[in-house]
Amino acid sequence: MSVFRLTVRSVVREAEGVLGLLLADPEGADLPPWEPGAHLEVTLPSGAVRHYSLCGDPGDRGAYRLGVLREPAGRGGSEEVHASVGPGTVLGVRGPFNRFPLVPAERYLFVAGGIGITPLLPMVRSLPPGSWSLLYGGRSLASMAYREELAGLPGVTLVPQDTEGLLDLDAALGGLPPSTAVYCCGPEGLLRAVEERWEGALHTERFGAAASDGSEGSSGGFEVELRRSGRTVRVEPGRSLLDAVREVVPGVAYSCEEGWCGTCETKVLAGTPEHHDSVLGEEERAAGTSMMICVGRSRGPRLTLDL
Numbered sequence: 074m075s076v077f078r079l080t081v082r083s084v085v086r087e088a089e090g091v092l093g094l095l096l097a098d099p100e101g102a103d104l105p106p107w108e109p110g111a112h113l114e115v116t117l118p119s120g121a122v123r124h125y126s127l128c129g130d131p132g133d134r135g136a137y138r139l140g141v142l143r144e145p146a147g148r149g150g151s152e153e154v155h156a157s158v159g160p161g162t163v164l165g166v167r168g169p170f171n172r173f174p175l176v177p178a179e180r181y182l183f184v185a186g187g188i189g190i191t192p193l194l195p196m197v198r199s200l201p202p203g204s205w206s207l208l209y210g211g212r213s214l215a216s217m218a219y220r221e222e223l224a225g226l227p228g229v230t231l232v233p234q235d236t237e238g239l240l241d242l243d244a245a246l247g248g249l250p251p252s253t254a255v256y257c258c259g260p261e262g263l264l265r266a267v268e269e270r271w272e273g274a275l276h277t278e279r280f281g282a283a284a285s286d287g288s289e290g291s292s293g294g295f296e297v298e299l300r301r302s303g304r305t306v307r308v309e310p311g312r313s314l315l316d317a318v319r320e321v322v323p324g325v326a327y328s329c330e331e332g333w334c335g336t337c338e339t340k341v342l343a344g345t346p347e348h349h350d351s352v353l354g355e356e357e358r359a360a361g362t363s364m365m366i367c368v369g370r371s372r373g374p375r376l377t378l379d380l
């Protein structure tokens with residue numbers, strides 16, 4: 074899918090630390106359609122590539138709406154958006170992609186932590202009232218984006234941590250019929266907590282921190298053979314596999330570098346990968362035939378990749 078250019082039409086403050094961007098075609102053309110859960114890959118003016126969920130109305134083909142949380146401890150993309158993206162800024166865009174689609178279900182529970190509300194907002198808007206409920210936790214009420222929009226919808230519970238503490242997941246998940254589709258988006262800790270408590274259908278989208286497969290792996294270095302390139306390189310401890318691969322294959326595809334976008338998925342021809350991504354499902358991890366090389370490593374001394 075090729076990159077196209079969109080212009081920032083407006084920037085508004087959605088909450089403390091959260092900017093809302095509206096992106097539109099510079100000539101006013103209709104934008105590619107999307108469904109709730111979709112995201113865009115955005116190339117910022119500095120060249121940094123970031124992924125943002127679409128949180129507007131899929132019926133509005135004239136603009137894409139994004140919500141961007143300022144993360145001072147992040148890799149700089151959100152800081153760039155907050156400091157220097159304004160009306161008229163031109164951004165490179167790929168997508169929309171959807172790795173988090175809304176599946177048909179009789180009943181839904183949505184659990185959002187902080188900026189994780191963004192993909193869930195168009196989901197709840199697209200469903201009939203009474204078929205879903207949303208539990209939305211944030212640091213404080215002031216930091217919770219879209220709370221006014223949500224206030225008008227039945228089934229929404231806002232839980233600001235500073236006055237009400239953490240989300241009561243035991244109560245929310247405890248009595249649910251197992252046929253409920255549970256969707257969760259937010260920080261790793263919240264996703265883990267939901268995973269531990271819910272055995273039914275669970276749909277998650279992680280931002281930032283990558284997940285480990287929980288196994289002991291090679292904390293030391295290992296060798297990686299790049300079969301098609303005919304080269305073998307060493308991955309030293311503390312260095313990513315992706316970095317080592319780029320030495321030999323500078324054009325290798327990657328984007329988030331955090332194990333959640335799926336761009337760097339690579340076929341494993343031999344060896345046992347140690348997964349740290351949040352893209353592959355349990356069976357795919359166990360099969361060990363592909364891996365995200367931005368965060369994955371090797372469980373043995375050698376790995377052979379189809380690169």
Ligand code: FES
Pocket residue numbers: 326327328329330331332333334335336337338350352365366367368
């Ligand atoms: Fe995104 Fe590896 S670059 S999963």
